[in-house]
Amino acid sequence: SKLTDVTLTSYRKTKDELIQRALMDNDFMKHLEHGQILTIMDCMYPTSLAKGCCVIQEGDDGSTVYVLEEGMVEVTKQGKKLCTIGPGKVFGELAILYNCTRTASVTALTDIKLWAIDRQGFQTIMMRTGFIKHSQY
Ligand code: PCG
16 A cells, blocks of 8 residues: 555544543533643543552542543442443542542552543642633732
8 A cells, every 4th residue: 555545543632532521521620721621631641550450549648630541440439339430531530629538449440541640730730720810810
């Protein structure tokens, strides 16, 4: 086949679309400004965990917000199953948004691929627009 026939896959676009859709789907993040969404997409780094791994432990200090790209996770609270989460969803945002400990445990039901952003970066992005807005008044 000719070189011009080759289809190039844009992983960047795939990543951005997945993360943007996940943020828009989340009750707490759907109201973010476009610039904040772009910055979060930019800052998210890929990570992966094997089936059975604990992604989040209830009661821990939270340090990361995740978007699930591939696989399934289970959410439990005090040993009781709350739900399962599939690709394209945000989780781990509550401890960071509310500055509390992890409200539930999250366990990988399969091998999983995640996008992650650390608390410091996330909080900086959340506050930055606020500061810019504030300085305009
Ligand atoms: P966080 O940071 O408390 O860590 C556990 C995460 O599980 C939580 O954020 C939510 O993102 C996610 N989660 C998904 N479903 C539920 C639910 O029904 N209750 C709670 N508390 N957390 C949930």
